Amino acid sequence: MASGTLPSVAEHPQVTAFKRRQKVKRGALVLIALAFSALVMGVPVAAIFARAFQEGVAVYWTNIVEPDTLYAIWLTVLTALIVLPINIVYGVAVAWLITRYRFPGRRVLLTIIELPFSISPIVAGLCYLLIYGGTSVIGSWADEWNIQLMFNLTGIVLVSLFVTCPFVARELIPLMQVSGKDQEEAALTLGATGWQTFRHVTLPNIRWALLYGAILANARVMGEFGAVSVVSGNIRGETMTLPLQVQLLYDDYNATGAFAAATVLTLIAVITLVLRSLIEARHPHRH
Amino acid sequence: MTTVLSSGPVPSGPTRRGAARVLPGFGLTLGISLLFVALIILLPLSGLAWQMSQLGFSDYLRIISSERTLAAFRVTLSAAALATIFNACFGLLLAWVLVRYEFPGKRLLDALVDLPFALPTAVAGISLVALYDKSGWMGTLLDGMGLKVAYTWWGIALAMVFTSVPFGVRTVQPVMESLSHDIEEAARTLGARDWQVFRHIVFPQLWPSFITGASLAFARSLGEFGAVIFIAGNMPFETEIASLLIMIRLEEYDFPAASAIAGTVLAIALFVLILANLAQGRASRHLNGGA
Amino acid sequence: MKKIVLAAFGAALLLGAGAPARAEEPTEILNVSYDIARELYATINPKFIEHWKETSGKEIDIKQSHAGSSKQARAIMQGLKADLVTFNQVLDVQILADKGFVSENWQKDLPNNASPYYSLPAFLVRKDNPKDIKDWDDLVREDVKLVFPNPKTSGNARYTYLAAYAYALEKNGGDDEAAREFVGKLLKNVAVFDTGGRGSTTTFVEREIGDVLITFEAEVENIRTQYGKDDYQRVVPSVSLLAEFPVAVVEKVAKQRGSLDVSKAYLDYLYSKEGQEIIVSFNNRVHNEEVKAANADRFPDVRLVTVEDVFGSWAEAKETHFSDGGVLDQVFNAR
Structure with missing residues (x-):
C-alpha cells in the first residue's frame, strides 16, 4: 500500500506535521461526506418511521393489518415471485449469449439490454398501454380470446419485467467476460454435457453475482411506482401494489397509514442493502 | 441456424x-x-x-414548442442539471472518502449510498414532503431562514438529487479503487500539493467514469416521476415536470401529445448517454495513448 | 431450432399464467369511480350486496377503483373491465359513449341526466374564518392563498374554474375580458396545484398550506367530519355551478361478462330512498323529495347555474377553456 516511505523518514518532524495536516483534511472530508449523506438519505428514512409511529405502535399495527394493505403486500410479493425467476432465466441466457459467442448484432443487443434503465417508468407504462392495451392490435386480439393483458396482474408483471430486466444481466456480463470460457471448455472436453457444465462449472462462479442482481431487481420490482401506476387500473384490493397503496392511503386522509405501509417498503429496502453489503463483503466483485 | x-x-x-x-x-x-x-x-x-410516426412533423413541432411543454422542459432540464452537478461533486467526495479512508461507520455509509435505488420512489416522495413542508423538520428550519423547498423548483431538484445519488458514487468508486498510487507518490515526492495531485493525477484518470456517472444521473433525473410529483407544486409553467405533463396528456386522451413529449424526453436522455459514451471513449483513448 | 420453440413456448406459458380465468356468471362487478368518492361507495356497496341478495337471491361482490375520472375513462377504453362507472364529469362518460362503451342515450336512461346526486364548488376555511371569506370576490384578494387541484387533470377543479368564470361573467354583465382577468387573479392566488382532489385536501389540512380550499360542498363537509367541525368552516358562495355526478353501465363490458342486470340494479339502487339516504349522509345533494325534505337544514340555499346555461355545453366549455392554447392556458400564460 502507501508504505513506500522508509521508517527513518517517517520520524522526521516535517513528515509528522504533514501527517497531522493530512489527518485534519481527512477528518474534514469524512465529516462533510457523512453530513451530506445523513442529510440527503438518512433523515428522510428517519422521517418515515417517525411519522408512521407518531400515533403509537397500536395505531401503526392497525394500519399494517388493514386488509387492503395486507393484500397489497401479498400482491407485491406475488409479483416479485413471478418476475424474478423470469428475470433470472433471461439474465443468465443473455449473459451467456453475449459473453460466450461472437455473432452479428451482439453490440446492438448489448445496448438494448441496458435500454430499460434509461427510459422513464411513465413512458414505459405508456408504451405498454399502446402495444398491449385494449385498443391495440395485440390487445384486441387477446381480448377475443378473453385474455386481458393490462389493468391486472399480467400488466403489472409485464411492466415490472421491463423496468427490472437489466439488473441480473448487467451483473453477470462483466463477470463472465472476465472469467472467460476456458473452464467450461475444459469440462466439455472431459465429456460433460452442456447442462452439467453450466450447473457445475459456470453456476458456482456466477452465483453470488446472480444473487446480487436478483436482490437489486427484487427491490425494484417491489418498489416500482410510475410504470405500475399507468397499467394497474387502481382496483382496490385487487391491483394495488404496495407503492400504489402508499399513495392511495396518502390521498385517503390516512397519512399515518401511508407512512405505515411505507415502512414496510423501507424495511425491504434496508434488508436489500444489508444483503447487498454482506455479499459484497464476502465476495467482492466490483469491476 | x-x-x-x-x-x-x-x-x-x-x-x-x-x-x-x-x-x-x-x-x-x-x-x-x-x-x-x-x-x-x-x-x-x-x-x-x-x-x-402517426404524428406529422409539424404537429410534433407544435406540441413540443407549445409554451407549456417548453416550460416543463425548462423546469425539468434545469432541475436535472443542478441535481447532476451536485451529485457529480458529491459522488466524487463520497467515493474518495469510501475508497481512501478508514473511519467508523464506513460500511454503513457504503450501504447507505444505494438506498435511493432500493427505496421506492413513492416512499422517497412522501418522506421528502413530510420533511420539507412547512411543518416538517427541515421545513421549519429552512422556513426560519426564509427558504422554501417543498412545492418549488428547489423541491424538484432535491427529489432528483435523492434519486440519483448512487450514480455519481458507484461509477467513480471502482475506478478509484483500481488507481495505482505510484504516480501520486511520485508527484508528492516531487513536491506537489494534495490539490495538485488530485487535479493533475487523479482526476484525469477518473474523468471517463465521472462523465458516465453524471450522464446516468442526468438521464435518471429527466425521467423521474414518483419522487418528484409529491414535492413539486405541479404548477403549470413553474413547477410542472415533463413526466407529469406526459401523465396529464395521457389523462386528457391526448396520446399523440403524450408520445411526442415522451419521445423527446427519451431522445434527450439517449443523446446525453451517447454523448457521454463518445466522450468516455475519447478520454480513455487519450489516457491509453499517453500511458 | 426445437429449443428456440420450446423456450418461446415456456416463456409464453409463464406470461400467460398471470391472465385471469373468466367465470360464466360474474360473482363480482367493478365500479370505476372518481377520486373522492371512496367513503361513499365503501358505505353503499355492503348495503347493495344485502339488497341484491334479498331481491335476486344471488351473491355479488363489488370492487372499487378510484382515480381522476378522466384517467379512469382512458383506462376503460384501454381495457379496464369496468361494469359501471360513477364519475364526476359528464364529458368522461360522454367519451365512453362516443367510443361505444356506454349507450348513446345514457343521459336519458336514468333520471336527472343520469345523475343520482349533485353538489357544487364551495369553500373550506380555517377556524373562525380568519381571512373573512364570504364569496368569490374574496378569493382574488391579494392576501388570500387558495388550494385547489389542477384544472387540467382534475374534474373537481374544472368545476371550480368554471364556477368562478360564470360568477365573474354574471357580475360584469357578460364581459369575457373581465371574467378572464378574474380567473387570472384567482389562479394567481393558488399556492399548490395537486393533480387530484384528495391531494389538495392533504395539502390544505395536513400541510396547512393556504387559506381557502375550494372543492365540492360534499367534500368540504366530509373533511370537516374527518378533521373536526370546529377547526374548519364551510362557506357557500352566493352563486355556484351545478356539479352533476353522472353514472352509467358500461354495456360493452357488462354484456360480455353477463353482468348487465346487476349493474343496472346497482345504479337503480343509487336512486332508491335507501341509496339516496346514504348519499345524503355524505353531504351530497339529492333529488328524492322525501330525503331532501328531511335533510333540508344541512344544505344552505345557493343559486346554481349550469354549464349548459353559461357555456352552451360541456363540449363547448372544454373546447374554449381546457383545450391546448384555450382560455385556461392563456390565463396561465398571463400570470
Missing part, C-alpha cells in the same frame, strides 16, 4: 464456424434472449415509435 446451434455436446475440435461457438447453448440462449427482448423491450418501444 443449423446443427451447430444444437445444445448437445460439441466436439472439442475446431468446428465449421471456428472456435467461437464451441460452447453449447447458443440456440437456447439466443431463443430466450430474443423472445424476451422482443416482447418485453422492443415491441412496447415500437408502440411509442409508431404513435410518433
Whole structure:
C-alpha cells in the first residue's frame, strides 16, 4: 500500500506535521461526506418511521393489518415471485449469449439490454398501454380470446419485467467476460454435457453475482411506482401494489397509514442493502 | 441456424464456424434472449415509435414548442442539471472518502449510498414532503431562514438529487479503487500539493467514469416521476415536470401529445448517454495513448 | 431450432399464467369511480350486496377503483373491465359513449341526466374564518392563498374554474375580458396545484398550506367530519355551478361478462330512498323529495347555474377553456 516511505523518514518532524495536516483534511472530508449523506438519505428514512409511529405502535399495527394493505403486500410479493425467476432465466441466457459467442448484432443487443434503465417508468407504462392495451392490435386480439393483458396482474408483471430486466444481466456480463470460457471448455472436453457444465462449472462462479442482481431487481420490482401506476387500473384490493397503496392511503386522509405501509417498503429496502453489503463483503466483485 | 446451434455436446475440435461457438447453448440462449427482448423491450418501444410516426412533423413541432411543454422542459432540464452537478461533486467526495479512508461507520455509509435505488420512489416522495413542508423538520428550519423547498423548483431538484445519488458514487468508486498510487507518490515526492495531485493525477484518470456517472444521473433525473410529483407544486409553467405533463396528456386522451413529449424526453436522455459514451471513449483513448 | 420453440413456448406459458380465468356468471362487478368518492361507495356497496341478495337471491361482490375520472375513462377504453362507472364529469362518460362503451342515450336512461346526486364548488376555511371569506370576490384578494387541484387533470377543479368564470361573467354583465382577468387573479392566488382532489385536501389540512380550499360542498363537509367541525368552516358562495355526478353501465363490458342486470340494479339502487339516504349522509345533494325534505337544514340555499346555461355545453366549455392554447392556458400564460 502507501508504505513506500522508509521508517527513518517517517520520524522526521516535517513528515509528522504533514501527517497531522493530512489527518485534519481527512477528518474534514469524512465529516462533510457523512453530513451530506445523513442529510440527503438518512433523515428522510428517519422521517418515515417517525411519522408512521407518531400515533403509537397500536395505531401503526392497525394500519399494517388493514386488509387492503395486507393484500397489497401479498400482491407485491406475488409479483416479485413471478418476475424474478423470469428475470433470472433471461439474465443468465443473455449473459451467456453475449459473453460466450461472437455473432452479428451482439453490440446492438448489448445496448438494448441496458435500454430499460434509461427510459422513464411513465413512458414505459405508456408504451405498454399502446402495444398491449385494449385498443391495440395485440390487445384486441387477446381480448377475443378473453385474455386481458393490462389493468391486472399480467400488466403489472409485464411492466415490472421491463423496468427490472437489466439488473441480473448487467451483473453477470462483466463477470463472465472476465472469467472467460476456458473452464467450461475444459469440462466439455472431459465429456460433460452442456447442462452439467453450466450447473457445475459456470453456476458456482456466477452465483453470488446472480444473487446480487436478483436482490437489486427484487427491490425494484417491489418498489416500482410510475410504470405500475399507468397499467394497474387502481382496483382496490385487487391491483394495488404496495407503492400504489402508499399513495392511495396518502390521498385517503390516512397519512399515518401511508407512512405505515411505507415502512414496510423501507424495511425491504434496508434488508436489500444489508444483503447487498454482506455479499459484497464476502465476495467482492466490483469491476 | 443449423446443427451447430444444437445444445448437445460439441466436439472439442475446431468446428465449421471456428472456435467461437464451441460452447453449447447458443440456440437456447439466443431463443430466450430474443423472445424476451422482443416482447418485453422492443415491441412496447415500437408502440411509442409508431404513435410518433402517426404524428406529422409539424404537429410534433407544435406540441413540443407549445409554451407549456417548453416550460416543463425548462423546469425539468434545469432541475436535472443542478441535481447532476451536485451529485457529480458529491459522488466524487463520497467515493474518495469510501475508497481512501478508514473511519467508523464506513460500511454503513457504503450501504447507505444505494438506498435511493432500493427505496421506492413513492416512499422517497412522501418522506421528502413530510420533511420539507412547512411543518416538517427541515421545513421549519429552512422556513426560519426564509427558504422554501417543498412545492418549488428547489423541491424538484432535491427529489432528483435523492434519486440519483448512487450514480455519481458507484461509477467513480471502482475506478478509484483500481488507481495505482505510484504516480501520486511520485508527484508528492516531487513536491506537489494534495490539490495538485488530485487535479493533475487523479482526476484525469477518473474523468471517463465521472462523465458516465453524471450522464446516468442526468438521464435518471429527466425521467423521474414518483419522487418528484409529491414535492413539486405541479404548477403549470413553474413547477410542472415533463413526466407529469406526459401523465396529464395521457389523462386528457391526448396520446399523440403524450408520445411526442415522451419521445423527446427519451431522445434527450439517449443523446446525453451517447454523448457521454463518445466522450468516455475519447478520454480513455487519450489516457491509453499517453500511458 | 426445437429449443428456440420450446423456450418461446415456456416463456409464453409463464406470461400467460398471470391472465385471469373468466367465470360464466360474474360473482363480482367493478365500479370505476372518481377520486373522492371512496367513503361513499365503501358505505353503499355492503348495503347493495344485502339488497341484491334479498331481491335476486344471488351473491355479488363489488370492487372499487378510484382515480381522476378522466384517467379512469382512458383506462376503460384501454381495457379496464369496468361494469359501471360513477364519475364526476359528464364529458368522461360522454367519451365512453362516443367510443361505444356506454349507450348513446345514457343521459336519458336514468333520471336527472343520469345523475343520482349533485353538489357544487364551495369553500373550506380555517377556524373562525380568519381571512373573512364570504364569496368569490374574496378569493382574488391579494392576501388570500387558495388550494385547489389542477384544472387540467382534475374534474373537481374544472368545476371550480368554471364556477368562478360564470360568477365573474354574471357580475360584469357578460364581459369575457373581465371574467378572464378574474380567473387570472384567482389562479394567481393558488399556492399548490395537486393533480387530484384528495391531494389538495392533504395539502390544505395536513400541510396547512393556504387559506381557502375550494372543492365540492360534499367534500368540504366530509373533511370537516374527518378533521373536526370546529377547526374548519364551510362557506357557500352566493352563486355556484351545478356539479352533476353522472353514472352509467358500461354495456360493452357488462354484456360480455353477463353482468348487465346487476349493474343496472346497482345504479337503480343509487336512486332508491335507501341509496339516496346514504348519499345524503355524505353531504351530497339529492333529488328524492322525501330525503331532501328531511335533510333540508344541512344544505344552505345557493343559486346554481349550469354549464349548459353559461357555456352552451360541456363540449363547448372544454373546447374554449381546457383545450391546448384555450382560455385556461392563456390565463396561465398571463400570470
